[in-house]
Amino acid sequence: MPSRRTDLTSVTWRKSSYSNSDGGDCVEVSDDFPGVVPVRDSKQPEGPAVVFGASAWTAFVDGVR
Secondary structure (H helix, E strand, C coil), X not given: CCCCCCCCCCCCEEECCCCCCCCCCCEEEECCCCCEEEEEECCXXXXXXXXXXXXXXXXXXXXHC
């Protein structure tokens, strides 16, 4: 099965609202893509990102709450 790649070169990232001013252990997400949510480690912005389906990300956030 071929993989689908999402071009993340021009993504606008936002940090978790729970992030502290030190940069702490947090994630950044992007709202730029309908149907998927790219997620990355804020401490490694040049590192890899994981792309979740929007419904999977919503279920994760709801579960964390």
